[in-house]
Amino acid sequence: MAVEVKVTSVLQKITGAKVVQGEGGTVGELLADLDRRYPGFKNQIMQNGSLHRFVNIYLNDEDIRYLDQLNTKLKDGDSISILPALAGGAA
Amino acid sequence: MDHGHLHIDRKTGTVDPASHLPNPTLPPRRRATGGDEMPSVNVYIPTPFRKLTANRQHVEAEGADVAEVLADLDRRYPGFRAAVFGKGEEVPAHINIYVNKQEIGSLEGVRTKVAEGDEVAVIPALAGGAGVGQPPSAVPSDGARPRKRIGALTPEQVNRYSRHIIMPQVGPAGQRKIMESSVLIIGAGGLGSPIAVYLALAGIGTIGIVDFDTVDISNLQRQILHQNDDIGKPKAQSAKETILAYNPDVEVVTHEVPITSDNAFEIIEPYDYVINGADNFAARYLVNDACYFLNKPLIDGSILLFDGQVTVYLPGQGCYRCLYPEPPPPGMVPSCAEAGVLGALCGTVGTIQATEVLKLILGVGESLHGRLLLYDALDMQFRQVRIKRDPKCVLCGEPDDASKKVTGLIDYEAFCGGAFGHTNEEEQKAADAARELREKASVQ
Numbered sequence: 001m002a003v004e005v006k007v008t009s010v011l012q013k014i015t016g017a018k019v020v021q022g023e024g025g026t027v028g029e030l031l032a033d034l035d036r037r038y039p040g041f042k043n044q045i046m047q048n049g050s051l052h053r054f055v056n057i058y059l060n061d062e063d064i065r066y067l068d069q070l071n072t073k074l075k076d077g078d079s080i081s082i083l084p085a086l087a088g089g090a091a
Numbered sequence: 092m093d094h095g096h097l098h099i100d101r102k103t104g105t106v107d108p109a110s111h112l113p114n115p116t117l118p119p120r121r122r123a124t125g126g127d128e129m130p131s132v133n134v135y136i137p138t139p140f141r142k143l144t145a146n147r148q149h150v151e152a153e154g155a156d157v158a159e160v161l162a163d164l165d166r167r168y169p170g171f172r173a174a175v176f177g178k179g180e181e182v183p184a185h186i187n188i189y190v191n192k193q194e195i196g197s198l199e200g201v202r203t204k205v206a207e208g209d210e211v212a213v214i215p216a217l218a219g220g221a222g223v224g225q226p227p228s229a230v231p232s233d234g235a236r237p238r239k240r241i242g243a244l245t246p247e248q249v250n251r252y253s254r255h256i257i258m259p260q261v262g263p264a265g266q267r268k269i270m271e272s273s274v275l276i277i278g279a280g281g282l283g284s285p286i287a288v289y290l291a292l293a294g295i296g297t298i299g300i301v302d303f304d305t306v307d308i309s310n311l312q313r314q315i316l317h318q319n320d321d322i323g324k325p326k327a328q329s330a331k332e333t334i335l336a337y338n339p340d341v342e343v344v345t346h347e348v349p350i351t352s353d354n355a356f357e358i359i360e361p362y363d364y365v366i367n368g369a370d371n372f373a374a375r376y377l378v379n380d381a382c383y384f385l386n387k388p389l390i391d392g393s394i395l396l397f398d399g400q401v402t403v404y405l406p407g408q409g410c411y412r413c414l415y416p417e418p419p420p421p422g423m424v425p426s427c428a429e430a431g432v433l434g435a436l437c438g439t440v441g442t443i444q445a446t447e448v449l450k451l452i453l454g455v456g457e458s459l460h461g462r463l464l465l466y467d468a469l470d471m472q473f474r475q476v477r478i479k480r481d482p483k484c485v486l487c488g489e490p491d492d493a494s495k496k497v498t499g500l501i502d503y504e505a506f507c508g509g510a511f512g513h514t515n516e517e518e519q520k521a522a523d524a525a526r527e528l529r530e531k532a533s534v535q
Contacts, residue, residue: 009396009430018470054419061476081476083465085415086393086400087372 001025003078005034010084011045014038022080027057028070030080045082054085129153132160132205135212140175143168148240152211157188158201160211175213188213239296239342241267248340252294260455266294270340272452273297275362277350277378279330280304281432282368282392284316285441291334291341293449298334299362301346302326313434350374352500355381364448366390368441372418373503379404379411380500383487388451392444394432399440399466402478403447403459409480410487414463417485418503436468 005020012018015038022037024030035042045055050070057064058081064072074080131153136144144150152167154160165172175186182188188195189212195203205211244252244263248270255261255269274295276283279302290298306314306321306329314326321329327345334343346358355377359365365387369375375393382389386406393400404410443464450456462475482488486497 008398018467052419053417054415056414056476058476061474063476063478065481066479081465081474083400083463083476085372085375085419086395086398087370087375 001074001076001078003030003074003076003080005030006079006081008083008086011041011082014041014044024074026068026070026074027059027064027072027080030074031070045084052084056083057081058083128207129159130155130205130207130209132207132209132211134160134164135210140171140213143171143174154205156199156201156205157190157195157203157211160205161201186213239271239273241270241296248294251338251340255293261453265453265455268452268454269449270294270296272364273299273362274364274366274448275299275301275359276366276368277301277374278368278370279314279316279326280310280368280370281313281394281434281437282441282444283330283366284314285438286366286368286445287316287330287334288337289442289445290448291337293445294338294340297342297344297362299344299346299358300327300330301348301350301358302330303347303349313432313437315438350377352377352502355500356385359385359387362387364388364390364451366392366444366448368392368444375411376418376503377500380486380497382406383410384500388448390444390447390451392440394436394440396430397433397436397468399436399468401440401443401447401459401464401466402462403451405458405460407487408460409478410484412486412497413481413484413488414478416481433468436466439466439468 002021002023005022007015007018007020009018015034020034020037022030022034024033031042031046045052045057051057059067059072059074060079061081064070131151134150134152136148136150150164150167152160152163154163161172161175176182182195182201188201189210190198190203190205191210195201244256244266248266249256249263252266255266256263258265261269272295274290274297276286276290276298279287279300283300283302287298287300302325304326306317306324306326308322310317310326311319311322316330316333317324317326318329318333321332325345325347327347331343331345334341348354348358350358359378359381365378365382367375367378367389369378375391379389379391381387382404383406388406389404389411391400391402391404391411402414443459443466447459450458461478463478465474465476466472467474480487483490485495490496
């Protein structure tokens with residue numbers, strides 16, 4: 001399944017683009033595919049096989065934690081967003 | 092969690108104890124002299140009881156404790172006791188009595204001692220609560236700040252706020268709600284600046300500012316509360332001056348301290364709403380957790396580079412930890428100091444936060460609650476994702492692993508050995524980069 005993946009500025013250091021394409025039958029497979037395309041990708045958002053707790057992944061605007069997590073199934077044309085927490089405000 | 096003994100530390104001088112009261116000409120606080128004279132206290136009378144006191148909002152009364160003060164009030168204003176207490180002997184459940192902002196239920200009840208110059212407030216618990224159309228979830232908890240009561244607007248106020256008042260969603264009643272509200276802003280920086288300015292212009296009754304930093308020239312690229320002449324000045328002070336210059340109607344309370352687990356409850360407790368414009372994860376989690384424990388609506392916003400995120404957490408309906416259960420380890424997500432931020436982005440995100448709090452106060456529209464608004468300034472796109480309360484949230488839910496449950500406030504800096512996103516090494520790197528920039532600039 002080919003899906004569109006949107007990343008925020010922090011991850012763009014690795015992908016070089018804000019929107020990238022990836023493939024996989026599930027979110028987990030998609031992340032493995034992205035890691036092949038963009039080495040180091042998974043390290044930014046995962047640790048020991050699970051997502052960092054400050055990173056959320058949304059499938060068509062729904063948090064995958066409330067779907068089937070990394071086993072959430074994907075279909076062609078789906079849109080994935082990867083959003084880490086941001087701290088900025090005052091400084 | 093016992094927050095029954097919270098009070099603003101009057102000794103620090105950073106919080107003006109009379110700031111919440113509508114009468115700015117209160118006499119200076121005097122301490123009991125130890126003589127035989129009965130202490131004389133200043134009693135704030137809310138609107139519903141003012142017909143008994145010839146419409147005076149502040150009256151003098153004498154007594155050694157609250158019960159004696161109430162008896163004295165009844166002597167001076169016959170019928171006062173019956174109006175407040177009904178027929179019973181006890182303070183009815185819908186009446187709260189405060190001595191210097193502290194509810195007497197958390198002290199010694201009606202036997203709470205008072206001293207010369209103390210402020211006593213008798214507040215019906217429902218005063219200023221939910222207005223028509225306000226969702227019950229958005230009604231702030233009954234904080235310790237005796238609610239500002241606004242009577243009829245003055246002609247000047249009608250003029251000043253006319254563009255609000257002519258809107259059917261606001262009207263004179265809505266404008267009064269705004270003027271009776273208190274909002275705490277965490278951080279007088281990039282986000283705090285536009286938030287504070289628009290809330291000041293809107294006529295918010297009391298604006299609290301938490302910031303212990305001083306104004307640096309590098310702040311002036313985005314922090315519209317501060318100007319060139321403010322460099323070196325405490326940010327909270329500079330913020331107060333700017334706010335009052337915009338609108339002298341507003342009461343400004345400055346909290347010139349870092350917010351920590353020791354003071355978070357007492358700083359936040361007196362306010363109706365909290366707006367987060369913190370610049371670090373430690374403060375973000377601390378404020379979120381304190382708002383959860385105190386049942387305060389939290390309007391959250393954050394920024395980095397060209398990205399912004401905004402949402403609203405209403406009591407009992409989810410929190411920041413539902414979204415992000417734990418802060419990232421140091422260095423995983425850069426801070427604005429390291430990565431930079433577009434100045435104008437702060438304006439966009441901050442004004443959205445200000446808009447959301449005004450909607451909650453007015454009880455109009457659809458709040459951002461349950462939605463995380465994502466702003467991408469480079470593509471000029473707004474998107475939103477749905478967020479919901481996590482029943483397994485480590486703070487507001489029941490985590491699978493009960494030992495993970497957050498039961499009190501946490502100072503993340505303390506156990507991480509350094510502020511999030513500001514490891515010493517990175518701070519050094521940022522400082523080096525800044526020096527390099529300065530050197531380059533001086534060469535050119």
